[in-house]
Amino acid sequence: MTPITTPCDLNHRSLARFPVSKTIALSQRLLFRRAFRTPRLRLLFKDIEHLLRLAAVMLIALVAFVVLRAAVVPKSFGQYGHYRGDAIAELAARPVAHAGHEVCEGCHTDVVDQKKLGRHAGLHCEVCHGPQARHADDPASVKPLLPDTTVICARCHEANSAKPHSFPQVASADHSGGLSCNTCHQPHRPKIEDRGKPATGAKK
């Protein structure tokens, strides 16, 4: 291998005193001087290295911003508007707690027949029985508790001057004296005269 020799000019003077960076800076200056011959422009770009350095920093910052933004902002953001589009499907995926009366009525047809004859025909099952989606999913192992009629009936029928006057109301202390409501009333068909009547299409 031949040793690397220092380049020299035609007069055999070493060029080592002209380092590479200095040479580049010099050539840039020459280039720009040739490009902008008018003195005003030359004055404007006389410190072109500073401007180039600044431009490089800004370019790096811009690239970093674009890359970071792509990494951080969720893919579905802006799908429908200024929010995460996937959030809609996530919210819709939550499991239900109340099964809905159609589900209850699929199995408990006897209660439906009983109920539709009385004043409580319009009431859905989960008004009194509470959320039963878990029971509907697994009727064998999840058994609903029977509601306490003294509490559940009073919530609607306890007298209150703010309730519509046409709504049937009682002051339970006077009305039943502490007895539970289902002593006399059958909640699915509450009118006392109806008690014991056959549930469906009575044949006389």
Place this chain on the structure above:
Amino acid sequence: MDITRRRLLVLLPAAAVAWEFVRAGTPESAPNYKTSEHWWGMLIDITECIGCGSCVRACAQENDVPDGYYRTWIERYHVTDYAIERPQVESPNGGKEGFPMNEDSSGKNFFVPKLCNHCADSPCTQVCPVGATFVSPDGVVLVDKNYCLGCRYCVQACPYGCRFINPKTNTADKCSLCYHRITKGLTTACAEVCPTGARQLADLKNPKDPIHEYLRTHSVQILKPHMATGAKVFYNGMDGSVR
């Protein structure tokens, strides 16, 4: 198969397109539900409300609402004829356990169920700095709890006081109009358990929905119409003193 350069150049973009479809996301949970076909609201008949609190309890159970916080609640108004402008309003525990007998039965007493009005031009979504709350394409104001910072701007912005900070998640929380139910074809939990039918879910984009006939034939109001929020909870029989 012989893969030539020409064939590879044809296959690569096709593979890229296919991969984009694979990455496009999970399939929708309700495949038959199209957000563009609905515009949800609610109808509340004040003349039918008995203040039983079934809706408040059902809402809490359906949506895991912590005790002391309410996505829906019931107010009892007491208006005397000499102070129509100054009604007395109470809501013990949000009306969850019903209301005690009103000792002063003079004047006018009635119940007003409240919930998010799912405004079409909602003030709460406009102030969110991160896009965590929004009006969905089917007209429901929702909160993306994975994106919410808990900054409370929206809680302050809601003119109806319908928002709160959930102490479990430390994010904004509110009525979602049971979005997980209505997208499955069910009604909201509160409407499901309302014994008198005072609450009805309404789809304003469905021409067969009875809401259209109801709005034509009844004197229906919204809360704070002067704020131009585009509220979609319609109240029938609402007294002028209701705020």
